[in-house]
Amino acid sequence: MAKGKTRVETQNFASLRPSKIISLPLQTHTPRMNIISLLQEKVAAGVLALYGESPAINQIAINKTRKEFEGDFTVVTFPFTRVAGKKPEEVGAELGQYLQKEFQYVAGFNVVKGFLNLVISDNFWLDFLVKDALALNYGQQPSNGRKVMVEYSSPNTNKPLHLGHIRNILLGWSTSRILETAGYEVKRVQIVNDRGIAICKSMLGWQRFANDSTPASTGTKGDHFVGQFYVAFERAFQEEYRDWQQTAHGQSVFNDRQDKSQDEAAFFKAYKDAYFNVYSPLGADARDMLRRWEAGDTDTIALWRKLNQWVYDGFDETYRRLGVRFDKIYYESDTYLLGKDLIQQGLEKGVFYRRDDGSVWIDLTDAKLDHKVVLRSDGTSVYITQDIGTARLRYDDFGVEKMVYVVGDEQNYHFQVLFEIMKRLGEPYAQGLHHLSYGMVDLPTGRMKSREGTVVDADDLVDEVIGEAREGSKERDATAELSTEERENIIRQIGLAALKYFIIKVHPQKRMIFDPKESVDLQGQTGPYIQNAYVRIQSVLRKAQEEGYALTGNDVKGYALHTDEKT
């Protein structure tokens, strides 16, 4: 049986923070960020004025002052001791005096060893609060005029989305939001694996076992409906294979081919794919279906369209519930032949080489990678050929200079190779390609295995967290006065916040355990906890307004801040 792995077929996943995907400019327009870069500039100027040499701005470390010391921001003065030829303490004192004199917001300072603690004037914080922190789009950077693409989700059309897709989708979605906030124009895309042998299996399964039922006639969500027939096909195949093993033919194959170290069960387990491709009538039917599809057979294409549409309707529903969307969906049925022209051009440029059997390769050994086939000896594409072509297509479509691929860490090597090839082909966006790799999601009981039926379905999971939120709200009466519709909406928001925060708070690169119970815990570092804090703050503000307080510059001027109010 063909494994047919695609972008997120299994739940394997490792990764880089968005801050590494893009090099965020330190210069930003909110005072909070701005004061750090201003401080850096002033420190650089100070070092130059005092010691005659200017350090690189980005090497000036400015941190928040630890709470046991007095001050708001701390400059690390160790790096300047060399140019100054003085002890860290002396440098700190001289630099502190300079800053206090030259920079209006520095109200005072103290020096502890190599750390210069700066006290920032209350006026700065008050201005910051009124003008920026309370603004609607706090943190939003002005457009930087650059475009970036984020690819995420990218499922197969033979099964519903599962927990692995949820991590992928939430990482992709939050990455795209972060990039937008950083000033990029973001294009959200996915590549759907809508073709191939696996899709033919669900088509055959539907033909054989569905009796012309539809999602509508059975009241089943489309992706789940089609998934049932993929499973039905697999079950029928298993049965066929089991029966065949007992036939004279099956036994003779076993006797001819068995390795002495294998018992019969182990042999047949390993032989399954070969059986599917060589002897299986169901396998032959599936391959025949694939041939008809590739030949453009009208009935086959119509069937394929019908089933895929059901699946897309189901996926749309799941995406809607999760609150994510896409600007463009790429389909492998459109892209699986792409890339051959780039291979041809690469051959002419000498990037690739042709072997005697006609296959085309690239030698990446000098990049600590291996030789990689990019075109089979029969001239057909492999997985990476398609990715080469699709990258170019996306560049042509959107003119993006960066592309982020949110794909599990099992494909780390694939993307290393892909990006290296794109560089050697001289593609203009090649330096901007990034694999946002993430680790597998395990369950408390171990890893998800489709064969053992332990795969957590995405829709079931969303239902579960919302259900937990509903249970929680029953014990309280805060929502009692609301209409059912309003209450359900709040419950849905709480449940999803729980799920999203639980997934997003873990570093992508780390494999994580998803505990459904813990994820919907409302205490501690959770989505609902943050929501609650927000709601209470809003309540304070609302009541303040009702009593006639308005948060304007005039009201707060001259107010002496408590230390805790400046963090």
Next chain:
RNA sequence: GGCUCUGUAGCUUAAUGGAUAGAGCAUCUGACUACGGAUCAGAAGGUUGGAGGUUCGAGUCCUCCCAGAGUCACCA
């Protein structure tokens, strides 16, 4: 075996090469007839897998080792 990733309190985790490794859960002490209690304050809990090295300074960088995972297809 080669390459890549991961290893931090009992558990889940954070930390652009900067000060005494920061949180949450659980545990233990306390507060409150509730500014939306899904609350708040506090305590205890660590040889950052191990050993070397670079550095004024290492959880972070380098080398080796240990443990786990992924990957090494004319599959996707």
